[in-house]
Every structure is written in structure tokens, then in C-alpha cells.
Amino acid sequence: MGFSHIAWERAAAAVAARAVREVPFYRERHARGLGVAPVPAAELERRLWALCPLSRPYSAQREPTLWTGDPADLAAVLRISGLGWPVVEVRSALVPWTRLGLLGPRYAPVLSGSAIAVDVSTTDGPAKALAASGVSVLVSPPDDVADVVARIGHRGPVVRSLVKADQPDGHAVLHDRHLGYFAEWSTDCAQWHVPWRRFHVDAGEGGILVTALRRRRPTLVRVLVDVGLGRVAECPAHGTPVLLA
Numbered sequence: 001m002g003f004s005h006i007a008w009e010r011a012a013a014a015v016a017a018r019a020v021r022e023v024p025f026y027r028e029r030h031a032r033g034l035g036v037a038p039v040p041a042a043e044l045e046r047r048l049w050a051l052c053p054l055s056r057p058y059s060a061q062r063e064p065t066l067w068t069g070d071p072a073d074l075a076a077v078l079r080i081s082g083l084g085w086p087v088v089e090v091r092s093a094l095v096p097w098t099r100l101g102l103l104g105p106r107y108a109p110v111l112s113g114s115a116i117a118v119d120v121s122t123t124d125g126p127a128k129a130l131a132a133s134g135v136s137v138l139v140s141p142p143d144d145v146a147d148v149v150a151r152i153g154h155r156g157p158v159v160r161s162l163v164k165a166d167q168p169d170g171h172a173v174l175h176d177r178h179l180g181y182f183a184e185w186s187t188d189c190a191q192w193h194v195p196w197r198r199f200h201v202d203a204g205e206g207g208i209l210v211t212a213l214r215r216r217r218p219t220l221v222r223v224l225v226d227v228g229l230g231r232v233a234e235c236p237a238h239g240t241p242v243l244l245a
């Protein structure tokens with residue numbers, strides 16, 4: 001199905017209503033009269049337990065942090081660029097994923113040179129194997145690109161992972177440490193495209209408000225992020241939501 005603005009707004013409203021019904025963090029805010037007012041990202045810190053539904057609470061004993069992100073989100077942003085697969089992603093901690101989502105593209109994580117590890121290169125094996133294809137896509141913060149490309153012998157395209165939307169001169173994605181990947185720079189139309197099936201975005205005071213439409217663990221509703229963009233519009237070329245300065 002194509003993009004419908006009304007359906008998109010409805011989906012976001014449904015997620016917000018469900019959050020107020022079943023997620024402690026939003027119930028509490030609602031009780032304080034805040035409704036679904038913007039949530040500054042700093043308020044999410046150390047409150048993982050309060051961001052999961054009451055029926056399935058977060059358990060630090062049985063599951064790792066939920067801030068590792070959803071592999072399907074990375075696949076969704078990369079689909080916008082149509083660069084192809086497999087995907088190698090630079091991270092500060094490893095994840096046990098070999099695919100992005102259940103039937104998603106092949107994937108390997110690789111540690112950033114600044115990660116906490118005795119020798120980051122000892123875990124390069126899976127990423128090197130994918131890089132050997134010569135077509136793998138590397139997703140990396142700008143500062144890590146040179147080091148990782150040399151370490152794993154990467155020869156395919158590079159997608160820079162940014163926390164602030166500068167004017168990219170090539171492929172780039174926007175990343176927030178709580179929300180994960182929620183926009184990709186389309187080199188086609190030179191706009192920041194949002195994977196609208198997975199995220200809703202709205203203009204906010206001092207940033208944009210992002211709602212994760214598919215995730216419930218953690219539930220993320222109207223999280224305020226300052227990425228240097230403040231408006232939401234529809235791309236004239238693609239007819240889907242884009243973020244503007």
C-alpha cells in the first residue's frame with residue numbers, strides 16, 4: 001500500500017493511545033497531565049523497565065538492553081537508497097544478528113575502534129567475510145570509516161551514520177541512540193526520507209518528534225530529537241514524508 005497521510009496520523013495516534021493504556025512511562029506522564037507531550041530523550045535514560053508494556057515487563061536478568069535497536073529498522077532505511085546487500089554496521093558493542101530481520105538481508109556487525117575491547121579486530125571475522133563479496137554496504141559513523149574500511153578490506157558503498165543532519169555529499173542515515181535509524185538521505189531527490197511504515201515524525205519545539213510505529217519494547221512515542229531538522233513535508237518526487245531544516 002502506498003503512503004496515506006491520514007492513515008499515517010491514525011497509526012501514530014493508535015500507538016500513543018496504546019502507550020498511555022499499557023506502558024508505565026506514558027501512564028505516569030499522563031497522570032501528571034502531560035498527555036503525550038514531547039518526551040526529551042534524556043528522560044528515557046535508565047528507564048528501560050518503564051518503557052515496556054505492563055503485560056510484558058522488561059527483565060534485566062533475562063534480556064540484554066533494548067537500546068541495541070531493531071535490525072528491521074536498519075534494513076528499512078537502507079531500502080530507501082536501494083544500495084543493496086549485505087550490510088556491515090559499525091557498532092560500539094556486538095550483536096548476535098546474522099540477518100537484518102527474520103528473512104532480511106545478510107548482516108555482520110563490526111566494532112568501532114573506540115569500543116571497549118582489548119583488541120577490536122579479534123571480532124572482525126564475520127564482517128570480513130561479507131566484505132570479501134566486494135558489494136557489501138558499510139554503515140558507519142564518519143569518524144570510523146577509514147579505520148574499519150582498512151581493517152575488514154571493505155570495497156562497497158559507504159553510508160555515513162549521522163546524529164546531526166549536515167548536507168550529505170553521498171549516502172547517509174540519521175541515527176539516534178534511543179530511536180535507532182529513522183531517516184535516510186536519498187541521493188535521488190536530495191531529501192531526508194523517513195521509513196514511514198516504521199516511524200512517524202512531527203515538527204516539535206527544538207527538534208522533531210519521532211514515534212516508533214512497530215516497536216513495543218521499548219515503546220517510543222513522540223521522542224524529541226534535535227538533528228538540525230524541524231519540518232515535515234511530502235517529497236514531491238516520491239510522495240512520502242521527508243524531514244526539512
Ligand SMILES: [Zn+2]
Nearest residue numbers: 189235237238
Ligand atoms: Zn524523495
